[in-house]
Amino acid sequence: MPAYIICSFDAKSGKAILRDDTALERVSKDILSISIIMLKKLALTILPLICFIYSQAQNTRLIVRAQAKDAKFIGTGIGGAYVTVRNNLTGEILAKGLTAGTSGNTDLMMKGQVRRGLPVIDTATARFEASIAISEPTFVDIEAVAPFTRRNAAVKSTTQVWLIPGKDILGEGVLLEFPGFILDVLSPTTHEFIKLEELKGNLRFKVSLTMMCGCTITKGGVWDANGIEVKAIVKKEGVRINELPLHITAAANIFEGTLKTEAKGNYELVVYAYDAKTGNTGVDKINFVIQ
Structure with missing residues (x-):
């Protein structure tokens, strides 16, 4: 140097x-x-x-649960609900993650008498739990999207609560409700090319319909298919040509219908489900070609 x-x-x-x-x-x-x-x-x-x-700052524990309307909790088996907890004033994310656990006890939730103060959960029931360090009462936004892995059916539910330092919100926690159905068109498949001569005048279509928690829909079951209207709106070259009913099959969740057609062209199938008692709805769409 x-x-x-x-x-x-x-x-x-x-x-x-x-x-x-x-x-x-x-x-x-x-x-x-x-x-x-x-x-x-x-x-x-x-x-x-x-x-x-x-x-x-004190750690404050918070439990958030996602419940399907007229059904059970949204847990691991159906992909969970993605929960985000934000400071309402600053927008800072305080906690985030998926609910995990089971959908809950059917007998306790759907068949028993629900009374104030009587819990409808057990230790395995799906939840998201966070420990949040706060030094003063904090107003938070709680948002969840569910079922998280079923994006065509997923909806958002939100609420707001005050978190108080050291005052845990446990037990049933904060409940978010998710209305709707999970509806998937199984047949025809998306953009399927179908030969007209193979149809012999009848196109059979099939859908799967479940509650938002994944609970099964059957004839005469806890979630009775007879109380749910399932129909298909058929369009050809963008013009509505028919509306047809679908009926439950022997298999849980599976509904079928038949379209009579002798015409080639581009088709769109819009299937909807509607429960007049609960207001739950679900929709799925596909396009296919008859050639």
């Missing part, structure tokens, strides 16, 4: 005096020592303040 030279001026002799880099090294060490001392003093001032702030 090159040596550093420090010049000073001797007033008596009128000459410049050259010094080696050891003087510069001593100056650098002095500056470094002063900087370290200042940083230590700053740390001693700020650290107690930081500790004080964090000592005031």
